[in-house]
Amino acid sequence: MESRTTISVENVSKTFSTESGPVHALDDISVEVPEGGFVSLVGPSGSGKSTLLRMMGALDTPSIGAISLGGLSPADRVGRHELGMAFQDSALLPWRSVESNIAFARQMARLPKDPDYVRELVQLVGLAGFERARPAQLSGGMRQRVSIARALVTRPRVLLLDEPFGALDELLRENLNFELQRIWMHERITTVMVTHSVVEAVLLSDAIVVMSARPGRVHAVVDVPFARPRRRELLDSDEFFHICRRVSDALRAETP
Numbered sequence: 001m002e003s004r005t006t007i008s009v010e011n012v013s014k015t016f017s018t019e020s021g022p023v024h025a026l027d028d029i030s031v032e033v034p035e036g037g038f039v040s041l042v043g044p045s046g047s048g049k050s051t052l053l054r055m056m057g058a059l060d061t062p063s064i065g066a067i068s069l070g071g072l073s074p075a076d077r078v079g080r081h082e083l084g085m086a087f088q089d090s091a092l093l094p095w096r097s098v099e100s101n102i103a104f105a106r107q108m109a110r111l112p113k114d115p116d117y118v119r120e121l122v123q124l125v126g127l128a129g130f131e132r133a134r135p136a137q138l139s140g141g142m143r144q145r146v147s148i149a150r151a152l153v154t155r156p157r158v159l160l161l162d163e164p165f166g167a168l169d170e171l172l173r174e175n176l177n178f179e180l181q182r183i184w185m186h187e188r189i190t191t192v193m194v195t196h197s198v199v200e201a202v203l204l205s206d207a208i209v210v211m212s213a214r215p216g217r218v219h220a221v222v223d224v225p226f227a228r229p230r231r232r233e234l235l236d237s238d239e240f241f242h243i244c245r246r247v248s249d250a251l252r253a254e255t256p
Helices: 049-056 074-079 098-108 115-124 140-152 170-187 198-204 232-236 238-254
Strands: 007-018 021-033 038-042 064-069 083-087 158-162 190-194 207-211 218-223
Touching (some): 007 049, 021 049, 038 198, 049 064, 049 158, 064 074, 074 083, 098 115, 098 140, 115 140, 140 158, 140 170, 170 198, 207 238, 218 238, 232 238
Parallel strands (some): 038 190, 038 207, 158 190
Antiparallel strands (some): 007 021, 007 064
16 A cells, blocks of 8 residues: 655756746755655755755645655645644744644644644643643743644644754754654654754754755765664764764755
8 A cells, every 4th residue: 555654756846937037946856755754854055945845845836846745746635634834933823822823723724623632732742731821921942842733733644844943042952852853753754854953953863865055956865873762862972973974074065
């Protein structure tokens, strides 16, 4: 039986029309993310990482090539409410509570209310006790936890993350990386994340796709061999440093 959640990007190119002429954002990208896998996209600014993620999420379309999420188009997955996304900006509704912001995604998808699952997600993302808090009463890290819970509340088959912790300080970001690992291991959703942090990518991913400067191409794919769960002491190991160095060297080769 065909996998429902394998992500397949086949020979995708993207060109934008601008007043000053065409901009070639992506050129002949081919990537595969296995069912239940976690893959990160890294690359110089302007390499098309977020553009590729947006096309996976049906927010844009390829100029050439095709993207399949387990045999269906991204738009079909969105139509079936099987795709969740979280961005650097949590974009919470300020007048709604934590629980209400999470539940809002089901309301927008016209899915039945599921208060039990909303409460389970509040627990899962570590916000028990803050169910009725408004976004203004939360820290930046807490708001991002709400955003991730909201992305999960429709029980998606695919999770797309665009720099979810990019605006946070380094220590908080590291803490939330471990929280995201815990949440991901609980849900095992096929996940693609865009990040500028090599350490974050190595800590969380099964594989890292290093993209070139514009037009974005796949320069290298670095497999991450560490077993899960990954503990904090891994960050200080020679093996972790070696993988980070491989990714950094590939990035330096592609940074103008």
